[in-house]
Every structure is written in C-alpha cells, then in structure tokens.
Amino acid sequence: MSRKVLVMIPAYNEEKTVGQVVKSTLVLYPDFKIVVVDDGSEDRTVERAEEAGADVVSLPFHCGGGIAIQTGYLIAANNGYDYLVKIDADGQHKPEEIPKLLNSLVNGEADIVTGSRYLAPNMNNGPVVREGGIVFSSTLVSMFRNVEVTDITSGMRAWNRRAIETLLSEYMNRGLIEDSIFWVVETLLASRKGLSLKEVPIETFPRKYGKSKSFSFGKMLLYPMRLLLTLVEEIRG
Amino acid sequence: MLERYSLIGLGVSLIIIFVDFYLLRKRKINGRGFVFWFLMGVGLGLFSGVPPLFSIISDIFGTEYLVSGIMGAGFLFFLFAFFYLYYRISELHSHLKKLVMELSVARYSEKRSSSSDAQKKVLKKRKSKRK
Numbered sequence: 001m002s003r004k005v006l007v008m009i010p011a012y013n014e015e016k017t018v019g020q021v022v023k024s025t026l027v028l029y030p031d032f033k034i035v036v037v038d039d040g041s042e043d044r045t046v047e048r049a050e051e052a053g054a055d056v057v058s059l060p061f062h063c064g065g066g067i068a069i070q071t072g073y074l075i076a077a078n079n080g081y082d083y084l085v086k087i088d089a090d091g092q093h094k095p096e097e098i099p100k101l102l103n104s105l106v107n108g109e110a111d112i113v114t115g116s117r118y119l120a121p122n123m124n125n126g127p128v129v130r131e132g133g134i135v136f137s138s139t140l141v142s143m144f145r146n147v148e149v150t151d152i153t154s155g156m157r158a159w160n161r162r163a164i165e166t167l168l169s170e171y172m173n174r175g176l177i178e179d180s181i182f183w184v185v186e187t188l189l190a191s192r193k194g195l196s197l198k199e200v201p202i203e204t205f206p207r208k209y210g211k212s213k214s215f216s217f218g219k220m221l222l223y224p225m226r227l228l229l230t231l232v233e234e235i236r237g
Numbered sequence: 238m239l240e241r242y243s244l245i246g247l248g249v250s251l252i253i254i255f256v257d258f259y260l261l262r263k264r265k266i267n268g269r270g271f272v273f274w275f276l277m278g279v280g281l282g283l284f285s286g287v288p289p290l291f292s293i294i295s296d297i298f299g300t301e302y303l304v305s306g307i308m309g310a311g312f313l314f315f316l317f318a319f320f321y322l323y324y325r326i327s328e329l330h331s332h333l334k335k336l337v338m339e340l341s342v343a344r345y346s347e348k349r350s351s352s353s354d355a356q357k358k359v360l361k362k363r364k365s366k367r368k
Contacts, residue, residue, distance in 0.1 A: 035345075055345070055349070057341050057344075057345045058341060059337055059341050060337060060341070061337070063334045063337060063338070064334075067335075067338055070338055071338045071341060071342060074338060074339065074342045075345065078342060078346060175263060175265050175331050176330075176331040176334060178264075178267065178268055225261075226261075226268070229258075229261060
C-alpha cells in the first residue's frame with residue numbers, strides 16, 4: 001500500500017499490555033506509523049510504548065478517551081495521513097484484523113469502518129449490563145439514522161482522510177463529549193455529515209489486566225440519560 | 238396550602254433542575270456536575286415542599302429556628318452564584334482540554350521535525366566523509 005497509514009493507540013495506565021500491542025503491530029505492518037496517545041498515565045505506559053518502537057504523544061493530565069482520540073485525529077490531519085486506524089492498548093484487539101478495516105477504506109466502500117464483535121462467530125462477552133447497553137444503543141442509533149450498527153462502542157475503527165477532517169472540524173466547534181457516549185455521538189454526526197459507515201466482523205481477546213475505563217457503575221447510571229439527550233438533540237438537528 | 242418560602246424554594250429547585258438538563262444537553266457541564274446539581278435541586282425541592290423536614294435539621298443543630306428570611310435569601314443567592322461558577326469552570330475545563338490536545342500535538346510535530354533534522358545532519362556528515 002503506497003498510502004500513509006497511522007495507527008493510534010490511546011492508552012491510560014496500560015503498561016502491562018501496550019508494549020506487546022505496539023510490537024505485534026509493528027512486526028505485521030512495519031510501514032505503518034504507530035502513535036501511542038498517552039492520556040496522562042501514572043505508570044510506565046510511556047516507557048513501554050517507546051521501548052516497543054512507537055512514537056508517544058503525552059497529554060499532561062488525564063483528559064479522557066474522547067480527547068485522546070481527537071488527538072489522534074489531529075495528528076493524522078496535521079501530518080497528511082490517508083488513513084487512521086485505532087486499536088486499544090489493553091490487548092483486546094488483534095492487529096491481524098487491521099487489513100479487514102483498511103481494505104474497505106481503500107476500496108472506497110466506506111469513510112469509517114468499525115470492527116464489530118457481534119458479527120464475529122466467537123464473541124467474548126463482557127458483563128451482561130454492559131453488553132445489553134451496547135446492543136440497546138446500537139439498535140437505537142441504527143433506527144435513528146438508518147445505518148446498520150451492531151457494535152457502536154467498538155474501539156477498533158478506521159477512518160479515511162475525509163472522515164478525519166470532517167469529524168475534527170465538528171469536534172473543535174463543540175463542547176466536550178462525555179467518553180461514555182463518544183462513539184454514539186460520532187456515529188450520529190458522521191451519518192448527518194454524509195460520511196458512510198461500514199462494519200466488519202472482528203475477533204477480540206478478553207481483557208487480561210485491569211478494568212475497562214469506559215465502564216463503571218456511575219457511568220452506567222448516567223448513560224441512559226446521556227443517550228436520551230443525545231438522541232433528542234439529534235431529532236432537533 | 239404551602240407557605241411563600243416553600244413556593245420560592247420549589248421554584249428555585251425547578252430552575253436549577255431545568256438549567257442543569259439544559260447545560261447537559263448543550264455539553265456545557267460534565268456528568269458529575271450534572272448529578273451534583275440535580276441532587277441539589279431535588280434536595281432543595283424536597284425540603285421546600287416538605288417543610289417539616291427542616292425540624293430534623295434544627296433538632297440536629299439544637300436550634301429553635303433553623304433559618305430566617307435573610308439567611309434563606311442569602312443561601313439561595315450563593316447557590317445560584319455557586320452554580321454559575323461551576324458552569325463557567327466546566328466551560329473553561331472544556332477549553333483547557335482542547336488546548337492541551339493541540340499543545341501535545343504541536344510538541345510531537347516539533348519533536349519529529351527536530352529528529353528528522355538531526356538525521357539529515359548525520360547523513361550529510363557521512364556523505365562529506367565519504368567524499
């Protein structure tokens with residue numbers, strides 16, 4: 001592939017897994033640029049990522065996943081990358097799945113490609129409440145915007161340059177988006193701005209270390225209200 | 238029939254809850270702030286709508302009269318002031334995070350260009366040595 005590809009790995013306190021994720025991605029795709037966006041980690045995430053061969057962009061304090069992801073968009077836009085891929089630093093995503101996402105972008109089938117765990121034959125299930133929330137949100141968003149979405153919170157995604165620039169300009173003019181509904185807002189926004197979305201099946205590993213930062217009891221309580229308000233705003237346009 | 242101070246308290250609590258939802262919708266307040274002010278609004282509404290609840294607090298403090306009109310008005314004024322300040326801080330926090338993002342990316346770009354400049358210098362030296 002002659003086009004430039006950036007792989008962004010947002011990371012917050014993932015010293016145990018980030019090194020392996022970077023190494024395995026670099027071995028498979030030595031031509032891709034790997035950037036770890038360190039979201040104010042307090043452990044040795046930065047050292048592990050640099051030792052493994054990634055470039056690291058460090059945010060001076062913990063800003064949340066949404067800001068870390070937008071930082072990735074900014075790096076891709078500023079440095080003229082044609083495609084941006086995101087994988088998680090916790091080792092749940094298989095770097096071997098990256099070509100599935102990229103091929104759809106390169107072939108012009110979509111502007112944004114998401115890896116869906118629910119389309120894969122062997123899915124690793126998380127907590128029931130969380131899985132229920134994901135299915136519910138995905139179904140609701142699919143109905144609202146006439147897009148086929150089965151795994152709206154999937155962390156494995158890819159964007160082409162048009163998608164990056166469109167989304168970045170929108171985010172810069174908006175207030176902060178809460179991490180728990182970031183992907184819901186992005187999916188609705190992308191659809192409204194005429195960006196095409198596609199899902200491809202991916203397989204994931206179960207999380208080995210630590211807990212998910214995107215799921216907590218407090219966030220679970222607030223999530224329905226945030227989702228409802230987001231959808232109300234979407235109706236109002 | 239509720240007393241006037243109860244009606245005022247209920248009105249203020251409804252305003253707080255309404256503005257809280259509005260700020261959440263406009264993404265001008267974060268999740269924690271929303272929950273805090275929602276609970277404040279509900280708490281104020283509860284105490285305003287059910288005045289006998291005040292007797293529990295006056296029993297705890299061992300006072301006969303919990304609050305006078307001046308204190309009540311002062312409390313509401315500071316509540317509004319506190320709410321406004323919280324909203325402004327939330328807004329500034331949003332701007333700060335965006336600035337942090339741009340600064341981090343700028344630093345990264347500078348680091349990249351200085352390392353590629355250094356690489357070019359090394360290559361130049363090697364070429365001139367070969368000559």
